[in-house]
Amino acid sequence: MAPIAASREEFDEIPTVVGIFSAFGLVFTVSLFAWICCQRKSSKSNKTPPYKFVHVLKGVDIYPENLNSKKKFGAEDKEEGKSKPVMPKTSLHLDLEKRDLNGNFPKTTPKIPNSSDLENFTPKLFPEREKDSVSPDSLKSVTSISSEEKQDKLGTLFFSIEYNFEKKAFMVNIKEARGLPAMDEQSMTSDPYIKMTILPEKKHKVKTRVLRKTLDPAFDETFTFYGIPYTQVQDLSLHFMILSFDRFSRDDIIGEVLFPLSGIELSEGRMLMNKEIIKKNVRKSSGRGELLISLCYQSTTNTLTVVVLKARHLPKADVSGLSDPYVKVNLYHAKKRISKKKTHVKKCTPNAVFNELFVFDIPCEGLEEISIEFLVLDSDRGSRNEIIGRLTLGASAEGTAGEHWKEICEYPRRQIAKWHMLCDG
Incomplete structure (x- = not known):
């Protein structure tokens, strides 16, 4: 019976040993993890970021402080600025040692420059103006003319026409429009799309997709009209209506383009066209019938x-x-x-x-x-x-x-x- 009692005591000591080893292992793991985190944090703080931040605010470039001057955008401009004479700037400097017991600064009277100093100083700050100066009246006239021209101009429409003799089909490709006016005053942009009708019968009516927030939409959509004989193409006209999509009200009409096909030979192949967009003709008359x-x-x-x-x-x-x-x-x-x-x-x-x-x-x-x-x-x-x-x-x-x-x-x-x-x- 004695050997059996000794083996039981040995088995009772095993859980305590396992608990001691697991406690030491847990402490070691936690300390190792904390050391690794500290090393990573320190390496990140000392390391230069792989990219640079460029934010332009009224011509001022803002960069992180730890970037070198060679990596800064516009460093060459600063070097060129060193060679140029620096204009005198008035600066404010407060000397803390000149304060009184109450912490206030003594009042200093500004120095009045002499007439000789002014004569020497004014040419540097105020250079002579050129003789061909622009008067305010001429500036107003120029700005008014430019604003009127901008209001009158509604952009340009680019498209191409082609006739397929094998399929007896007339093809129109609406490529793009440039310089459209902004119909949304808040975002200063438009959501343009184009409706096209073949006149005078108005049987063929198509429209492009809506392109969001652009004044230079590139549609590049081709419309094929079958059953139009080549002899009748001369009697047709293409009517393009340029509109701006509005989700909450009726779509805004930007303008229109009317393109008669009389006198155009499509036997030579595809023809590229560009036409100025004009205002829609309301066509109101005194007599309504x-x-x-x-x-x-x-x-x-x-x-x-x-x-x-x-x-x-x-x-x-x-x-x-x-x-x-x-x-x-x-x-x-x-x-x-x-x-x-x-x-x-x-x-x-x-x-x-x-x-x-x-x-x-x-x-x-x-x-x-x-x-x-x-x-x-x-x-x-x-x-x-x-x-x-x-x-x-x-x-x-x-x-x-x-x-x-x-x-x-x-x-x-x-x-x-x-x-x-x-x-x-």
């Missing part, structure tokens, strides 16, 4: 029959000189729209014939609070439809519109037609 309307009020069924017959002498609402008009009819009761209708679109004509009939149910007896609004619009797939003219018939209307309304009220069940002048939309 006329609209022929026929009205009939049925008092028994309490319905109003409206027939949109014709439109004539409509103004030019497009670059090609032709419009695609249609009429939108809105019925109002107490200034609230309760019904709306519209006619079909008539292509490329200033004198449209519609002959379309609409029947409206009147919510109450009588036409005292009823009014009808006619909007003549120009259909445009690529952008928002433009209002050509407007006409309102009702009890409060004046002129021929008021007379027409009184007649249908006095003579119910009678179809009465009259021409009306359109006003600005």
Whole structure:
């Protein structure tokens, strides 16, 4: 039994030995880690950074202090400055030993220079001006002219045209635009894109992608139009509309470019073009045209029959000189729209014939609070439809519109037609 008791005592001593060794190992590891961290910190503080910081603030270069003068940008300028005579500068120097018991500095009276000193000193500080000096009036005229030129100039559009005889396709490549004006006053930039239409039929309408925050957008987008015979290319015109995208409101129109293809030979290959961007022609005229309307009020069924017959002498609402008009009819009761209708679109004509009939149910007896609004619009797939003219018939209307309304009220069940002048939309 004695040998068994001795072996048990030896096994009891093993955990204490292991604990002592693990404690020494932990202390050694912690101290080694702390020593390595201190060495790295000291080496980082003494080491020169592998790059240099360059910050230009009003012509002053700021660098880290531990960079050598050879690595500094503009060190050659400083060396050249040493050879040049240094201009005298007034400096402020406070001598701490000259303070009194209260810590204040004694007042010193400035030394008044003599007339001889001024004569010797002024040529150094104020050199003589040249004889050909510019007057303030001339400066104002130059600045005003330059500002007007900048406002008038809307940039330049660069594009190329080509005709593929094998595929019978007309190709237009919108390359870039340069010198666009800033439409966003806060960021002083624009988000431009271009809409292109082939006139006069306006069947082919395309647009580029929007390029963010640039005044010199490079689009480089090619548009291929199939089914256009080469003999008809001479009769076409390219209309480019340059716009700036606006997420919260309607896109801003920068300008437009109209490029007729008459007299251009595409048989030789691709042709590069550049055209100045001009302001969009609003094309407003004193006369908005006329609209022929026929009205009939049925008092028994309490319905109003409206027939949109014709439109004539409509103004030019497009670059090609032709419009695609249609009429939108809105019925109002107490200034609230309760019904709306519209006619079909008539292509490329200033004198449209519609002959379309609409029947409206009147919510109450009588036409005292009823009014009808006619909007003549120009259909445009690529952008928002433009209002050509407007006409309102009702009890409060004046002129021929008021007379027409009184007649249908006095003579119910009678179809009465009259021409009306359109006003600005």
